Amino acid sequence: MCGICCSVSFSIDNFSKDLKEDLLYNLKRRGPNSSRQLLKSDVNYQCLFSGHVLHLRGVLTAQPLEDERGNVFLWNGEVFSGIKVEAEENDTQIMFNYLSSCKNESDILSLFSKVQGPWSFIYYQASTHYLWFGRDFFGRRSLLWHFSNLGKSFCLSSVGAQTSGVANHWQEVPSSGVFRIDLKSPTISRCVVLKLYPWKYISRENVVEECVNSLTQISADLPAFVSVVANETKLYLEKPIIPLNMLLPQAPLETHWSNISSIPTTRETLQVFLADGHTKEVVQQFIDVLSVAVKRRVLCLPRDENLAPSEVLQTCERKANVAILFSGGIDSMVIATLADRHIPLDEPIDLLNVAFMTGEKTIPTSFNKKRSKQKNHYDLPFEEFSKNVAATDGASPDKQFSVPDRITGRAGLKELQVINPSRIWNFVEINVSLEELQKLRRTQICHLIQPLDTVLDDSIGCAVWFASRGIGWLVTQDEVRSYQSSAKVVLTGIGADEQLAGYSRHRIRFQTHGLEGLNKEIMMELGRISSRNLGRDDRIIGDHGKEARFPFLDENVVSFLNSLPVWEKANLTLPRGIGEKLILRLAAVELGLTASALLPKRAMQFGSRIAKIEKNNEKASDKCERLQVIS
Missing domain, CATH: 3.60.20 (Glutamine Phosphoribosylpyrophosphate, subunit 1, domain 1)
Known part of the structure; x- marks a missing residue:
C-alpha cells in the first residue's frame, strides 16, 4: 500500500x-x-x-x-x-x-x-x-x-x-x-x-x-x-478474467425437496447437495482456487523470521501480521479458515469486529423487527448463536455494544477455536460511541469516502474505518484488556455477494426475471464494483497505514466462478441462509464450519448498527449531509 x-x-x-x-x-x-x-x-x-x-x-x-x-x-x-x-x-x-x-x-x-x-x-x-x-x-x-x-x-x-x-x-x-x-x-x-x-x-x-x-x-x-x-x-x-457464463438450463432447476417451504435450514440440508459427486467436485475446486488466493495474500509480507535477532528480542510476544474484517458471517469465516491453513501456527490472527453503541441494555435476540415477527426457520441459527454467546457477554466492557455482528462474531470465534485450538485467535471488540463517530467522521473519514457521497457510503465507510483501525478490546476467559492490531494486511470478504447472488436485490431480480435476469444482475455487480466499493475501501483502510486485500476478487477466483453456470453458484428457489451463495456455504461445510455456514446475508451497516444511528428516515441511496461537512 x-x-x-x-x-x-x-x-x-x-x-x-x-x-x-x-x-x-x-x-x-x-x-x-x-x-x-x-x-x-x-x-x-x-x-x-x-x-x-x-x-x-x-x-x-x-x-x-x-x-x-x-x-x-x-x-x-x-x-x-x-x-x-x-x-x-x-x-x-x-x-x-x-x-x-x-x-x-x-x-x-x-x-x-x-x-x-x-x-x-x-x-x-x-x-x-x-x-x-x-x-x-x-x-x-x-x-x-x-x-x-x-x-x-x-x-x-x-x-x-x-x-x-x-x-x-x-x-x-x-x-x-x-x-x-x-x-x-x-x-x-x-x-x-x-x-x-x-x-x-x-x-x-x-x-x-x-x-x-x-x-x-x-x-x-x-x-x-x-x-x-x-x-x-x-x-x-x-482482460484478466474470462467472460461470465450466461448459460441457462434446458430444464427447470431440480431440488431435492418437493415442498420448498418445508426445506430446513440445517447443515444436513447442505450435506444433501454434497452427496452429489459433481457438486462435491466443483465445491472442492472452488476451495482450492480460493485457498491459493488467500495464501498469496497472507504470505507476501515481512515476518519475524526475516528480522534481525536484535529486532526479534525486542518483541515480548508474537504480533499478528494479518487481520480480517470479521462479522462471523460466512464470507469472513471462510477467509479466516483458509488463512489459518497458510499463516504460521505460532502467529496470531486478528479478527476485527466493530460495533456502534445502541440504546439497548440487553442483547438483541431479534435484530430485525420484521423478521422477529415472522420467526422463520432461517432465524434459528442466529437465536442459537445468541444462546451460545450470552454466557460470555458478562465479560464484555459494555453490553450496549452487543449488536448482531458482535454476537455472530463471538460465535464464529468459537467455531474457529474448535477447528484450530492451537491458533491464537485475537477477537478484537471495537466499540464506537456516537460522539467518537461524529468527531472522526468530520476530521478524518469524510474526505476518504469522497467523491462518493451517499448514506450507504457513509455507513460502510465509517464502519470499515473504525474496524480496520483495530483499536479495541481483547476479551478472554481470564481478562479484558485494551488492544491495538499491529497487522499491516487486512483481508476483507468483498466480492462474494456480488458474484454469488448474496444481496436481496439478486433474489428480487430472480423472482421477476428468472436466471437470465440474475445473470445480468451479477454481471452488472462486477462491472460497477470499482466505482461503488473498492476505491472507497482502499482509501479508508489505507488511511491507517494498512493494506486491503480481497481474496474473492483474485483473478483466478473470479474466472473460476465466471466459468460456472449460475445455478452451481446460487439457487434462489431455496430459502435464505441456503440458496444465496450456495457454493460458498457448501465450501464452508467441507471446511468444517457449522452454524456460520447457514447465516443469511446481513449487511455490515445493519450488523454493526451504524445504519440509522443518527437519522431514522434516510435511504441508503440518499446524498449524505454528514459527508458535506468541511472540517
Missing part, C-alpha cells in the same frame, strides 16, 4: 515545489515507512511526483523511482502472479525494471495485462513526454483525478483533500483501462486530451461498441476542457 500523487502544471504561474499540506498529510498516512518528492520540469510543464510507501515485501524501496533516462514511476500495488517476483524482491522495482525496458506502447500494455493483483500506477516517460496512469481491472486500488484552472493544471492522487468552502472536484479514475496524456499537447490546444487503452477480451466481439460506451461515460463527468479519446492504434489491455 502506498500513497502516490502527481501534480501537473502547464502554466508557470501554477508551478509549485510542494503539495498542499492537507493532501500531503493524507498521503503520508497511507505510506508511513518512506516519503519522497521529485520534480520534473520542461519548458511547457512541471510534474511534481510524491510517493509514500507502506513497506510489505522485499527491500524497502522509496518512491518515486527514477532511472538513468529520467523516467519516473509511482506504484501502489501487489504483484501476486503473472510476473515473477521472488520473496526477497520488491515488486515496485521489478515493475519499473520492466517498464524501463519497454520499447513502445504495446510493450507497456502487455506488461500491465500480465499483472495479477491490485494496482494503480503513474508512469512518466521522459523521452516522449507521456504520462501513463490507471487502475487494475477491478479498481482494487484508489486513484483520483482533479482538473482545475481551465486546463492549466491537474492532479492524480491515491486520496484527495477538502478545501474549506470549495466544492470537492476530486473524481475516481475509472477502471476502464490505462490512460495516457501527452504533456506537450495541452499548451497548444488548451485542452487536456486523455487517450484510453481499454480492457478487452481476446475474443474481441463487440469491442468497438464497448469502447465507445466507455468513452461516453467517462467524458460525461469531466470538465469541458478535458476530452477522452480512443487511442488511434486500437491497442488494448487483455
Whole structure:
C-alpha cells in the first residue's frame, strides 16, 4: 500500500515545489515507512511526483523511482502472479525494471495485462513526454483525478483533500483501462486530451461498441476542457478474467425437496447437495482456487523470521501480521479458515469486529423487527448463536455494544477455536460511541469516502474505518484488556455477494426475471464494483497505514466462478441462509464450519448498527449531509 500523487502544471504561474499540506498529510498516512518528492520540469510543464510507501515485501524501496533516462514511476500495488517476483524482491522495482525496458506502447500494455493483483500506477516517460496512469481491472486500488484552472493544471492522487468552502472536484479514475496524456499537447490546444487503452477480451466481439460506451461515460463527468479519446492504434489491455457464463438450463432447476417451504435450514440440508459427486467436485475446486488466493495474500509480507535477532528480542510476544474484517458471517469465516491453513501456527490472527453503541441494555435476540415477527426457520441459527454467546457477554466492557455482528462474531470465534485450538485467535471488540463517530467522521473519514457521497457510503465507510483501525478490546476467559492490531494486511470478504447472488436485490431480480435476469444482475455487480466499493475501501483502510486485500476478487477466483453456470453458484428457489451463495456455504461445510455456514446475508451497516444511528428516515441511496461537512 502506498500513497502516490502527481501534480501537473502547464502554466508557470501554477508551478509549485510542494503539495498542499492537507493532501500531503493524507498521503503520508497511507505510506508511513518512506516519503519522497521529485520534480520534473520542461519548458511547457512541471510534474511534481510524491510517493509514500507502506513497506510489505522485499527491500524497502522509496518512491518515486527514477532511472538513468529520467523516467519516473509511482506504484501502489501487489504483484501476486503473472510476473515473477521472488520473496526477497520488491515488486515496485521489478515493475519499473520492466517498464524501463519497454520499447513502445504495446510493450507497456502487455506488461500491465500480465499483472495479477491490485494496482494503480503513474508512469512518466521522459523521452516522449507521456504520462501513463490507471487502475487494475477491478479498481482494487484508489486513484483520483482533479482538473482545475481551465486546463492549466491537474492532479492524480491515491486520496484527495477538502478545501474549506470549495466544492470537492476530486473524481475516481475509472477502471476502464490505462490512460495516457501527452504533456506537450495541452499548451497548444488548451485542452487536456486523455487517450484510453481499454480492457478487452481476446475474443474481441463487440469491442468497438464497448469502447465507445466507455468513452461516453467517462467524458460525461469531466470538465469541458478535458476530452477522452480512443487511442488511434486500437491497442488494448487483455482482460484478466474470462467472460461470465450466461448459460441457462434446458430444464427447470431440480431440488431435492418437493415442498420448498418445508426445506430446513440445517447443515444436513447442505450435506444433501454434497452427496452429489459433481457438486462435491466443483465445491472442492472452488476451495482450492480460493485457498491459493488467500495464501498469496497472507504470505507476501515481512515476518519475524526475516528480522534481525536484535529486532526479534525486542518483541515480548508474537504480533499478528494479518487481520480480517470479521462479522462471523460466512464470507469472513471462510477467509479466516483458509488463512489459518497458510499463516504460521505460532502467529496470531486478528479478527476485527466493530460495533456502534445502541440504546439497548440487553442483547438483541431479534435484530430485525420484521423478521422477529415472522420467526422463520432461517432465524434459528442466529437465536442459537445468541444462546451460545450470552454466557460470555458478562465479560464484555459494555453490553450496549452487543449488536448482531458482535454476537455472530463471538460465535464464529468459537467455531474457529474448535477447528484450530492451537491458533491464537485475537477477537478484537471495537466499540464506537456516537460522539467518537461524529468527531472522526468530520476530521478524518469524510474526505476518504469522497467523491462518493451517499448514506450507504457513509455507513460502510465509517464502519470499515473504525474496524480496520483495530483499536479495541481483547476479551478472554481470564481478562479484558485494551488492544491495538499491529497487522499491516487486512483481508476483507468483498466480492462474494456480488458474484454469488448474496444481496436481496439478486433474489428480487430472480423472482421477476428468472436466471437470465440474475445473470445480468451479477454481471452488472462486477462491472460497477470499482466505482461503488473498492476505491472507497482502499482509501479508508489505507488511511491507517494498512493494506486491503480481497481474496474473492483474485483473478483466478473470479474466472473460476465466471466459468460456472449460475445455478452451481446460487439457487434462489431455496430459502435464505441456503440458496444465496450456495457454493460458498457448501465450501464452508467441507471446511468444517457449522452454524456460520447457514447465516443469511446481513449487511455490515445493519450488523454493526451504524445504519440509522443518527437519522431514522434516510435511504441508503440518499446524498449524505454528514459527508458535506468541511472540517
